[in-house]
Amino acid sequence: MTNVRFPGIEDYNDVSAKNMYALExxxxxxxxxxxxxxxxxxxxxxxxxMQWDDSPQAGFTxxxxxxxxxxxxxxxxxxAQAGDPNSVFSYYQSLIRLRKAHPVAVYGRYxxxxxxxxxxxxxxxxxxxxxxxxxxxxxxxxxxxxxxPGLEIKQARLLLSNYxxxxxxxxxxxxxxPHEARVYLLHAE
Numbered sequence: 093m094t095n096v097r098f099p100g101i102e103d104y105n106d107v108s109a110k111n112m113y114a115l116e117x118x119x120x121x122x123x124x125x126x127x128x129x130x131x132x133x134x135x136x137x138x139x140x141x142m143q144w145d146d147s148p149q150a151g152f153t154x155x156x157x158x159x160x161x162x163x164x165x166x167x168x169x170x171x172a173q174a175g176d177p178n179s180v181f182s183y184y185q186s187l188i189r190l191r192k193a194h195p196v197a198v199y200g201r202y203x204x205x206x207x208x209x210x211x212x213x214x215x216x217x218x219x220x221x222x223x224x225x226x227x228x229x230x231x232x233x234x235x236x237x238x239x240x241p242g243l244e245i246k247q248a249r250l251l252l253s254n255y256x257x258x259x260x261x262x263x264x265x266x267x268x269x270p271h272e273a274r275v276y277l278l279h280a281e
Contacts, residue, residue: 095137096162101127103160106135145171183254190252190275196222205243211235212268216243216278224251225276229268237266248276 098104101113109130116126136159143165144151150165162168173181191197200217212235214227225248229235239245245263252275263276 093140093143093162093168094164095131095134096140096160097127097131098160101130104130104134104136105139105159106130109134109136143169145169186252194222194224194251194277195219196224200224205240206237209235209237212237223278225263225278226274227266227268227276228273229271232270234270235268237268239264245278247279249279251275251277 101110104110113126113130117123140159141150141152141157141161143162146166146169149155149157150161150169151171152161170181173179176182196217196219200219200222203216203218204214205216206212206214211229211231211233212227213230214225214237217224217226225245227237248263250257252273254271254273255269257274263278266274268274
């Protein structure tokens with residue numbers, strides 16, 4: 093589901109958004125300028141009814157929900173995503189399978205790498221002889237990942253990616269595409 097962009101403040105239930113709107117309007121700020129941060133960061137974005145399918149009220153209820161349904165429910169809904177292997181729904185299913193297959197993802201020691209990189213969030217999880225490397229480009233531009241000294245990797249098997257990738261790599265430097273995320277199983281020898 094995506095953030096909703098209801099046209100008016102009356103479509104929102106978030107008290108802090110309504111209060112901020114009233115204060116900014118009293119200062120003379122235009123409606124669109126006030127609504128922009130609400131559309132981006134408002135709490136009601138995560139409170140709209142679940143979009144199960146393309147039926148009325150997105151299949152959430154036959155009654156009237158506490159908030160309007162996001163108008164994009166006709167094309168963005170669970171039913172449409174469930175049959176698409178490239179959907180967010182399918183990606184989350186892959187994440188759940190990875191977590192179940194590799195206890196290191198849950199119980200492994202967390203070690204942040206590249207703590208000062210401005211675009212990439214990267215860390216390892218280690219449990220017994222198993223190590224996962226998770227790398228995420230958090231921005232809409234490409235980013236170069238250079239592994240730090242001390243993280244020696246001879247081979248890595250790609251377990252999950254949100255872009256199409258080949259599974260076996262030698263890792264030293266990786267050009268990550270916009271918002272790219274990868275999870276590797278590392279092999280030291």
